[in-house]
Amino acid sequence: MTVTDLARRLGLRGLAFFYLAAILLGPLLVVFYRTFEHGFGAAWAALSTAETVNAFKLTLIITAIAVPLNTVFGIACALAIVRRRFPGKGLVNAFVDLPLALSPVVVGLALFLLYGRDGWFGFLGDHGIQVLFSLPAMVIATIFVSLPFVAREVVPTLREIGDEQEQAARTLGASPWQTFRRITLPAIRWAVIYGVILTAARCLGEYGAVAVVSGRLQGETETATLRVEERYESFDLAGAYAISIVLALIAVLVLVAMTVIRPKEEAV
Amino acid sequence: MSTLEIAAKPTRIQSERASTALSLGLVTTYLTLIVALPIAALVFESTNAGARGFWEVVSSPESMAALKLTLGTSVAVALINGVMGTVTAWVLVRDSFRGKALVNAVIDLPFALPTIVAGLTLLALYGPQSPIGINVAFTKVAIVLAMLFVTMPFVVRTVQPVLLELDEEMEQAAKSLGATELQTFRRVVLPNVLPGILSGVALAFAKAVGEFGSLVIITGNLPYKTQVSSVFIFSRIESGDRSGAAAVAVVLLAISFGLLLLIGAIRHYATRHDRD
Amino acid sequence: MSIVASGISKRFGDFTALDDVSLEVESGSLTALLGPSGSGKSTLLRVIAGLEQPDAGEIVISGEDATEKAPQNRGVGFVFQHYAAFKHMTVRDNVAFGLTVRKKPKDEIRTRVDELLQLVQLQPFAHRYPAQLSGGQRQRMALARALAVEPKVLLLDEPFGALDARVRAELRAWLRRLHDEVHVTTVFVTHDQEEAMEVADQIAVMNKGRIEQVGGPRDLYEEPATEFVMSFIGPTTRIGDGWVRPHDLELLLEPAAGTSEAMIERVVHLGFEVRVELLRVDGEKMWAQLTRDRCEELELADGQIVYVRAAGERVFA
Numbered sequence: 001m002t003v004t005d006l007a008r009r010l011g012l013r014g015l016a017f018f019y020l021a022a023i024l025l026g027p028l029l030v031v032f033y034r035t036f037e038h039g040f041g042a043a044w045a046a047l048s049t050a051e052t053v054n055a056f057k058l059t060l061i062i063t064a065i066a067v068p069l070n071t072v073f074g075i076a077c078a079l080a081i082v083r084r085r086f087p088g089k090g091l092v093n094a095f096v097d098l099p100l101a102l103s104p105v106v107v108g109l110a111l112f113l114l115y116g117r118d119g120w121f122g123f124l125g126d127h128g129i130q131v132l133f134s135l136p137a138m139v140i141a142t143i144f145v146s147l148p149f150v151a152r153e154v155v156p157t158l159r160e161i162g163d164e165q166e167q168a169a170r171t172l173g174a175s176p177w178q179t180f181r182r183i184t185l186p187a188i189r190w191a192v193i194y195g196v197i198l199t200a201a202r203c204l205g206e207y208g209a210v211a212v213v214s215g216r217l218q219g220e221t222e223t224a225t226l227r228v229e230e231r232y233e234s235f236d237l238a239g240a241y242a243i244s245i246v247l248a249l250i251a252v253l254v255l256v257a258m259t260v261i262r263p264k265e266e267a268v
Numbered sequence: 269m270s271t272l273e274i275a276a277k278p279t280r281i282q283s284e285r286a287s288t289a290l291s292l293g294l295v296t297t298y299l300t301l302i303v304a305l306p307i308a309a310l311v312f313e314s315t316n317a318g319a320r321g322f323w324e325v326v327s328s329p330e331s332m333a334a335l336k337l338t339l340g341t342s343v344a345v346a347l348i349n350g351v352m353g354t355v356t357a358w359v360l361v362r363d364s365f366r367g368k369a370l371v372n373a374v375i376d377l378p379f380a381l382p383t384i385v386a387g388l389t390l391l392a393l394y395g396p397q398s399p400i401g402i403n404v405a406f407t408k409v410a411i412v413l414a415m416l417f418v419t420m421p422f423v424v425r426t427v428q429p430v431l432l433e434l435d436e437e438m439e440q441a442a443k444s445l446g447a448t449e450l451q452t453f454r455r456v457v458l459p460n461v462l463p464g465i466l467s468g469v470a471l472a473f474a475k476a477v478g479e480f481g482s483l484v485i486i487t488g489n490l491p492y493k494t495q496v497s498s499v500f501i502f503s504r505i506e507s508g509d510r511s512g513a514a515a516v517a518v519v520l521l522a523i524s525f526g527l528l529l530l531i532g533a534i535r536h537y538a539t540r541h542d543r544d
Numbered sequence: 545m546s547i548v549a550s551g552i553s554k555r556f557g558d559f560t561a562l563d564d565v566s567l568e569v570e571s572g573s574l575t576a577l578l579g580p581s582g583s584g585k586s587t588l589l590r591v592i593a594g595l596e597q598p599d600a601g602e603i604v605i606s607g608e609d610a611t612e613k614a615p616q617n618r619g620v621g622f623v624f625q626h627y628a629a630f631k632h633m634t635v636r637d638n639v640a641f642g643l644t645v646r647k648k649p650k651d652e653i654r655t656r657v658d659e660l661l662q663l664v665q666l667q668p669f670a671h672r673y674p675a676q677l678s679g680g681q682r683q684r685m686a687l688a689r690a691l692a693v694e695p696k697v698l699l700l701d702e703p704f705g706a707l708d709a710r711v712r713a714e715l716r717a718w719l720r721r722l723h724d725e726v727h728v729t730t731v732f733v734t735h736d737q738e739e740a741m742e743v744a745d746q747i748a749v750m751n752k753g754r755i756e757q758v759g760g761p762r763d764l765y766e767e768p769a770t771e772f773v774m775s776f777i778g779p780t781t782r783i784g785d786g787w788v789r790p791h792d793l794e795l796l797l798e799p800a801a802g803t804s805e806a807m808i809e810r811v812v813h814l815g816f817e818v819r820v821e822l823l824r825v826d827g828e829k830m831w832a833q834l835t836r837d838r839c840e841e842l843e844l845a846d847g848q849i850v851y852v853r854a855a856g857e858r859v860f861a
Contacts, residue, residue, distance in 0.1 A: 015365055024377050031388065034392055059502035247381070258373065446693055447645040
């Protein structure tokens, strides 16, 4: 490596580091500092209020419903996209990608209009099924925004492994279900797990869509992220920071999981 | 051939058809219920007042100001992250240093971190109580900053695999044929990497246009000043103006769809020479 | 147009790729760097090209010190094993690349590229993209691309390594003819001794980062300097402390001076050649290579006792 080469390389590296520090790490460190600047006890007190505990519970419940549904859908959808030919495949592809590019507020509004009193599904309310401003709408909103991740991870892996092994299994007498369970699923498992982690991260962190459809009733339809904003608006910065730190720690766990799994996924 | 085998054949084909139909049915039903129907309801609502009503809402000064602000900041963000994301991806692929795995993991932080928390953290460093004395809260700079934060991973993660796949021998061949560093970059590296960069930039742009959570706190939501379209829609919903909200939402929806089409076209263009 | 490499060393971490290697390549010759994988042959080629910087030693090309020169200023043409085709350019643009970046006039480029496409027989494919060519065609394109800039030396790294056997054989003969036509000083890397012997004027046999021997194909076969060279170039079989070519073993039906007794374990007919696997009385195994006629003359059969005499036996220190 020549001297100019080295200098240029160090320059680029420095530039990248500076950018990452200024945009990503710096802000996070300040929040850590601010949260614990009045001691661990203060942060804990802010976290252990009934409303905050409820908010975390609600977030977990929503995630626990949305993730399995989106996982099953994601796998089935990836299989359909890669292995089957059917009319309207392009449309399916487009709709699966849409949540990646669409504003969460627009998602929330669309659900708000569909399930609102004058909406096409407004009749559900007349039969005593409360969707809007309660758990079902929040779950649907979360499912919407976290829909693509499993499918997007599984599709390339399915393409890469090809269908020869599956065909071999079929010629050896395996049924479609047996083939899926014994051949396809083991081959895509790391991609699925990776997709599940992304989905879970997106569910835990969803804010905009849920903000629109939840009605934000304290202690009832308030998720952890909504609670952060509520605390901030109520001038309880310490409370907002404390909840944020918990969510940030979860994010760090997600990063660790992603890093651990990524090389295995590439090795498939 | 035994009669057993003959009898088994139709069953096999039938069961295959059944499983195909089942999985396709599941996929389309789910997509329709979760995605297509709500979108349809949104588009329907926006047409209630007719084309003229739609246009009146969209072209109202407040809505236009929000749209202009959103598009302007998103363009800036897409350009900045187009460059910085590419540089970062380059460093991650071609450079080697201690702790590279850590830096690589940190790239996904904005993805894993809830957007509302992102907004709060940015406010903590670049807000009124900034420990380094930089206060950009409630300004356009804050919007750009928040958008940069949330869209950072999209460029890096689309450019990175393209760079990994880029044949280093191709660059060596160019150099051995007498190309300078700049010529090698412009004629060999860039044409192969550009489609990846462009799709990353398009995705980052789409994300920036729709961003909401991280902007709520740090921009202060000042109409005509720092109110972006997503925040505008949200405030319209809160004030009960459904058709106003729906009209602007449909504009954002159209932008998202357009960008997805663009990304698809870029991908198609990028692989044009790989097809026989 | 000669190449002189002297005292070249190169390490990658703990691995010594080249250990004080010196080599002279005469102007206009066709030289093969032959060795097993990991022997340092590709690294030496890349050091000559300037694609790797040596830790020690110097490279002189056409009497000029090239050690500190960047690859683009060395006047070398390099052909990669996996072609390194510019996938986003047509065959014509690939071949023209070196001339285009030198900003040659358009007419001159067109004429030169046409000539080269003719030379490598790719005129009908000028407007195709690399993905639409076969492996052999891609490699010919890469060759034309390297030749376009009229390099002082042409360096080829396992040029036929990624091709199937039939295309390899064709391209080998073609490379030899091409060299006889253009006479550019050429160095190519291969792990295939047959390829080296068929194509090259001079072969440098490499092992573990060192050059074991340099010589013409015949010299190396007849007068190997080391055990490694002997066993790498052509078949060998062990006899006592020494080595011998299996066709230099003579089988007799009666004992005679200098013979040792052995039992035939198996006679393998391979067409013109017959391979006789032997077990000596001291328990050591060896094998002899006979012609079909000689084998029939002796009426050799499994289990038979024969007397073996070796000619040209070699003992290496």
